Amino acid sequence: MPPAHKPLPAHRPYYPSILADPDPLAAALQPPANETPQQREQRLKAEEDARKRSENIDRMLRHDDKRNRRRKQVKVLLLGQSESGKSTTLKQFQLLHTPAAFHKERIAWRFVIYLNLVRSIRRVLEAIAPEDNALPEEEEFGDSTETASIIISGGDRPSSSLAGSQPNYEAYRRRLAPLMDLEQRLIVVLSDPEEEGEREATHLPDGYGSFAAAAALTSLPASGSAPHGHTPGRPPPITIPSSSAPGASSSSSTSSQPWTGPTSPRSPTSPAVSVVSSTHELAVRTGSNWKKHFALGKIQSPKSAHSGELEGWWEDPTDPVHVLNRCAPVMNELWRDPKVHQRLAERHIRLEESSGFYLDEIDRITAKMYFPTDDDVLKARLKTTGVVEHRFTLAKNSEFRGVEWVIFDVGGARNQRQAWAPYFDDVNAIIFLAPISAFDQQLAEDPRVNRLEDSFQLWKSVIESRLLAHVNIVLFLNKCDLLKKKLESGVRLAHHMPSYNRPNDYETVSQYFRNRFGAMHQSLTPNKSRDLFIHLTSVTDTRKTHMIISNVRDIILTANLKSSSLM
Ligand SMILES: Nc1nc2c(ncn2[C@@H]2O[C@H](COP(=O)(O)OP(=O)(O)O)[C@@H](O)[C@H]2O)c(=O)[nH]1
Ligand SMILES: [Mg+2]
Structure with missing residues (x-):
């Protein structure tokens, strides 16, 4: 069970409806139970920023209402744990739709790349x-x-018998x-x-x-x-929440424990x-x-x-x-x-x-x-905090010409997730990223928690959510290139997920993940008529990702058109 949380200030209009609701997603977005006053202050500030930002967008949208009635808008939220590939997916959207702006910004990444190298x-x-x-x-x-x-x-640590080869x-x-x-x-x-x-x-x-x-x-x-x-030490084994028992949670207790990782307040x-x-x-x-x-x-x-x-x-x-x-x-x-x-x-x-x-x-x-x-x-890796927004308009595609896209990229670390809530309101689609190569890794913000386990938990809370029941969901099982390399280098999935008893090759493993994530959706979603679109992705691969993005874009637009014509 997630830890009990402190009540949030009453002046924030967005949260009470979510927090009062026993929605599983609300529980997943709770702040850590043992947060320090300083962390709490920081979090509240981030939430306040997110709220203001969301209000500004609402204000702008109301202002533009007339225009928007004619010129449809699609809002897409990128979700997933930290380092799942959300910002990279946003970069791919930019590269595909606004290449001139993307190219102009390339030089700005020089110092980030230097820092990554160092x-x-x-x-x-x-x-x-x-x-x-x-x-x-x-x-x-x-x-x-x-x-x-x-x-x-x-x-x-390596044993002292290796001394000669230091x-x-x-x-x-x-x-x-x-x-x-x-x-x-x-x-x-x-x-x-x-x-x-x-x-x-x-x-x-x-x-x-x-x-x-x-x-x-x-x-x-x-x-x-x-x-x-x-x-x-050896990472704890992964337990997938049972898809046949809605509401059942993982047997590992680590994922719901508060973050007690390194903190070092700066004077x-x-x-x-x-x-x-x-x-x-x-x-x-x-x-x-x-x-x-x-x-x-x-x-x-x-x-x-x-x-x-x-x-x-x-x-x-x-x-x-x-x-x-x-x-x-x-x-x-x-x-x-x-x-x-x-x-x-x-x-x-x-x-x-x-x-x-x-x-x-x-x-x-x-x-x-x-x-x-x-x-x-x-x-290039630069961690996101808060919410980054990117807008573009489809100009060339005749069928959907003039539709404006707003894509929100969020911070995925655990202490960032409560900033997602204001964006659930009127979002049309979610692209959820789960890095399936991470089955042998732990969260940077809490080394006791296995990354794949965290992805399963987060996925479960998103698909179970009634708040998001009518939102289209596209699942990117990401970092497939790394998964392939990892399996080929001899790392065994069964070593980290004892319940896995099939061959250790890429085809079998990726298909297994596709089935598991798909089965969870099928049994846990409150909206049984929702279609789930699953893609095996390596979002750093531009050619393949652009094909997938174009496909996803059309699926979202068609679904959106269908639902707006039903209204
Ligand atoms: N090899 C590989 N690297 C990836 C892939 N997706 C993301 N990355 C890298 O993983 C790091 C984290 O990705 P990022 O988009 O920042 O994750 P975010 O925290 O979810 O926004 C970046 O250095 C990316 O270039 C992938 O499919 N394959
Ligand atoms: Mg990011």
């Missing part, structure tokens, strides 16, 4: 740290919750130290120093388009406030960067319009004493590209070192499957005039 290097260094160095290094280089998400099982950790650490400094500087550039307290959101202040502007802030100590990392005077870098993933906040700050025109290089404006960022000596470029040979050496790979394998760490992985393309990414490609942007 964090991968940090993870490798953490993984190869010798046993006796382990604790200090974890404190210095961050917590282990992120690496926990890519540990297959076990997670024990990579030269100290030498790598010394030679790559400039990158660890750079990580702090990138976080400063991408963060908002105005915001205080524990927060994952970052919104970019004016004037932060220039890397030089942040250089002055970077003499801060690297860390010191990192909480103790969590070394997970206003303490360096913002150390907390962000060691305990949190960098996130982007709704409405921050952060991409504008990094648009080409805003990236100013300092003026040369002699010749005025410089040509590009690569001529700015303070630009991060120079540190990256200088460290590229060592990064390559580290990533190609067989001893490093042996160590990673012994620790069951597969960085190739983690978010924002660019280690196979170090030379290209660190080139002085590097400009992100479409694929780079699709692979």
Whole structure:
């Protein structure tokens, strides 16, 4: 059972109807029972922001009512746990429907991609740290919750019998130290120093388009406030909620337990960067319009004493590209070192499957005039907090010409889910993403909870919801490319889901997941006439995803047309 929750303030008109209702979705969206006053304050602020935003949209819609009666609008909500692929799906919608705007924004992702790369290097260094160095290094280089998400099982330190094959950790650490400094500087550039307290959101202040502007802030100590990392034991087995017994919940109690993961409140005077870098993933906040700050025109290089404006960022000596470029040979050496790979394998760490992985393309990414490609942007990982909205109008498709689409991308982490509620009201369709490759991983926000188990629980609460009973649902069983690789590398589903007793090949496993998610819908939905559309997806694959999106778009439009003609 989910924990009891504190009542929410009475002035918020959206929630009471949901919270008073014993709807299973309401329970799934409850805040953690043991939240601190600071977390509560933050949450209430986020909810207030979401409410205002929703009210603004309503106001705008009322204003545009006349026009909208003629020009139909379709609202689609992207739902799913953190790192399920929601923002990537939104990027694919943008790339398909507003490619010029997408291309214009590509350069804004450069620093995010750099940060993703540097964090991968940090993870490798953490993984190869010798046993006796382990604790200090974890404190210095961050917590282990992120690496926990890519540990297959076990997670024990390698035994001392491996001593002869140790990579030269100290030498790598010394030679790559400039990158660890750079990580702090990138976080400063991408963060908002105005915001205080524990927060994952970052919104970019004016004037932060220039890397030089942040250089002055970077003499801060690297860390010191990192909480103790969590070394997970063998992950708990996954139990699928029984589809034949509506209301039955998983036998695992972990998923309903409150989050007690690392928290490290930041004092206003303490360096913002150390907390962000060691305990949190960098996130982007709704409405921050952060991409504008990094648009080409805003990236100013300092003026040369002699010749005025410089040509590009690569001529700015303070630009991060120079540190990256200088460290590229060592990064390559580290990533190609067989001893490093042996160590990673012994620790069951597969960085190739983690978010924002660019280690196979170090030379290209660190080139002085590097400009992100479409694929780079699709692979970039930046956590979403709040709700991001994207609008576009179908111009070419004759049948549905002029229909406006509004797609909402939400934060998927557990402490973000209550911000979803205001968007349920008049949504036409939900695209729910479940990353089925994650059967051997844990949530970053709670390493005790298996990611697939969390997806099943979330899926169950969405399909059972009476509030959403008449909303079209499309299910993306995502990260199929990673699932295939994982199974081919020998990871066994049955090891993590003891009830699974079929062959371990991709076809059988993906079909099994399709059947299970489908059967849950069939038995739990309050609307038996609702059709469920299931797609096996890898949303980083542009060609296939665009075909699926076009198909989904037409299905949603047809269903929408049908229901509006019935009204
Ligand atoms: N290989 C692979 N990576 C994916 C896929 N979907 C998403 N990703 C990556 O997973 C990370 C998290 O995705 P994101 O869209 O930010 O997840 P969100 O938290 O649900 O918005 C990003 O680095 C994506 O590029 C997929 O199907 N295959
Ligand atoms: Mg996101």
